[in-house]
Amino acid sequence: MIDNEEICDIKIPHPHKSISVLGNAYKLNISVSIGVTIGQNIHHTHPEFSGEATGKVGDIDFLKFVDTIYNLENGTYVSIGSAILSPQIFEKALSMAKNIAKQENKKLENYDIFVNDIQEGKWDWSKGEPPKDNPAYYLRFMKTFSRMGGTSEYIQMDNRTFLHNLYHLLK
Numbered sequence: 001m002i003d004n005e006e007i008c009d010i011k012i013p014h015p016h017k018s019i020s021v022l023g024n025a026y027k028l029n030i031s032v033s034i035g036v037t038i039g040q041n042i043h044h045t046h047p048e049f050s051g052e053a054t055g056k057v058g059d060i061d062f063l064k065f066v067d068t069i070y071n072l073e074n075g076t077y078v079s080i081g082s083a084i085l086s087p088q089i090f091e092k093a094l095s096m097a098k099n100i101a102k103q104e105n106k107k108l109e110n111y112d113i114f115v116n117d118i119q120e121g122k123w124d125w126s127k128g129e130p131p132k133d134n135p136a137y138y139l140r141f142m143k144t145f146s147r148m149g150g151t152s153e154y155i156q157m158d159n160r161t162f163l164h165n166l167y168h169l170l171k
Contacts, residue, residue, distance in 0.1 A: 003027060021163060033065040035085040062093065070097040076112045078166075079145070081159040083117055087144040094148055111150040115142060116162040125152040 001007040002014045002023035017023045025032040036058035043049060069077075069090070079086040094108075101108040123136035125146045130136040139154065146152045155162065 019167065021167075031064065031068045033061055033068070033089070035082075035089045036061065037085065062089070065089065066093045066096045066100075069093045070100055070108070072097070072111045073106075073108050074110050076114065077150075079113070079115045079141075080162060081117055083119070083139075083141040086115075087141045091144060091148060109149060113145050113148070113150055113152045114155060115145055115152065116155045116157055116159065117141070118156065118158055121154055121156060123154065125154060 001012060002017050002020050003026055005012055005014050005017070014020065014023065022032055024030075036054055044051075044054075072094075077090065079090070090113075098108050100106075117139075119139060121136035121139040121142065123130045123134060123139075123142075125142060129143055129146065136142065136154070142152065142154050157165075
C-alpha cells in the first residue's frame, strides 16, 4: 500500500514513503511483524471492521514471524516501544521456533535482543535480573526478554528518536 500508494483501487498518497520503516522493509524484502489484538484500536469499532479477516491476517503474520525467528541464529531482534505485545508474541514464536529447531537438530541459541522504550531502567541485563531496589526491576518486559536466551539490551529513548537514529545508522 505504501509503495504503490493505493489499496483496493483507492489512491492513498504517502509523501514520506522514502523514510517509512514499513515501506522500506517491504522494498528490501525485510520481515516486519505487527501484532494484532482485536479491540485495541479505534478502527475496530468501524461497522466494516472484520474480526474474521483480522484474525486470519494475524494468524498468517504470526506463522511468518515464527519462521523469521526460526532463522534468528546469529541475528538480531529489535522491539520498539511495545512493552506488552512484543515480549508476549516473541516468547511464543521463539518457543515454537526452538521446538522446530530441536526436532531438526538446528541451533537457535545465539541472538541479540534490543528493546527500546521510554521507561527508566539502567541495568546491565547480562548480569541477570536487577534487585528490587533498582527501577529496572519493574521493567517486566525486559525480564521476559532476558529469560529467553541470547543477549538482551535495553535502550531508553523516545520511539521517534530511536527510529530516527536507527535510520541514520543503517543508511
